[in-house]
Amino acid sequence: MSNLFNSIFNDATATASPLQLMLALLVSLVLGLALTWTYKYRTLYTREFVISLTLLPCLMTLVIFLVNGSLGTSIAVAGTFSLIRFRSATSGSRELIAVFMAMIIGLASGTGYLLLAVLFTIFLLAVWLLLENRQSRTDNQRRRLLTINVSHQDMIDQKITKTLLNFTSECDLISLNTTGGGESIQLVYEVDLNPQVDDFQLANHLISSIENCDLSLTKKAKKKKNL
Secondary structure (H helix, E strand, C coil): CHHHHCCCCCCCCCCCCHHHHHHHHHHHHHHHHHHHHHHHCCCCCCHHHHHHHHHHHHHHHHHHHHHCCCHHHHHHHHHHHCCCCCCCCCCCHHHHHHHHHHHHHHHHHHCCCHHHHHHHHHHHHHHHHHHHHHHHHHCCCCEEEEEEEEECCCCHHHHHHHHHHCCEEEEEEEEEEEECCCCEEEEEEEEEECCCCCHHHHHHHHHHHCCCEEEEEEECCCCCCCC
16 A cells, blocks of 8 residues: 555656656546546537646646756746736636646656556546536426516516416526516516426416517526636
8 A cells, every 4th residue: 555655756856767757648648538538528618628638737747757856947947837827717616626636647647656646536537427427417407597578467477476386396586677668577587397397388388378478498507606
């Protein structure tokens, strides 16, 4: 077990043969590919980001190998990287986690702890996939965002709510807007459809039971969680 924390390099100054360096780069590349595949699983992505995510562990490995044991070189590299500015910030916590994992893989590989890097990556990616699959099964896919545009009528909100309660297990009015000096009303609801009800049934019933009704029924957009 103690061999897990042993570096393939000879000492703290990163004295290594070209074969050892190539092995570290190869391991970091393979782990970067595994990380990229996991990141792409059930998510929207851009080609530029996945290419960068794949190559980042290799770059980190090479940087750590070059600066290991040299204070002057590390300061010079830090100054160089401080000049880099990203054109856009990461869009969410998933991207930040992927970037941090890529950096840790590169750090472990660059210092020669290849077995630790492999085990660390396998463990975290397995947990990532497990949570992703479990979350997809437990997500409430019956949640909808319902927008109704209707001409002004007396007690229209109560009529709509009464209709919705026949098809939904939960119905919440989240906003109400008027246009044309009160001639038309826009009502936005968050609803949970009953298991036996589909979108077409609810839409057809609302259109037939409410006069001059225009509606939009979509899955509720999930908020992007930023760090």
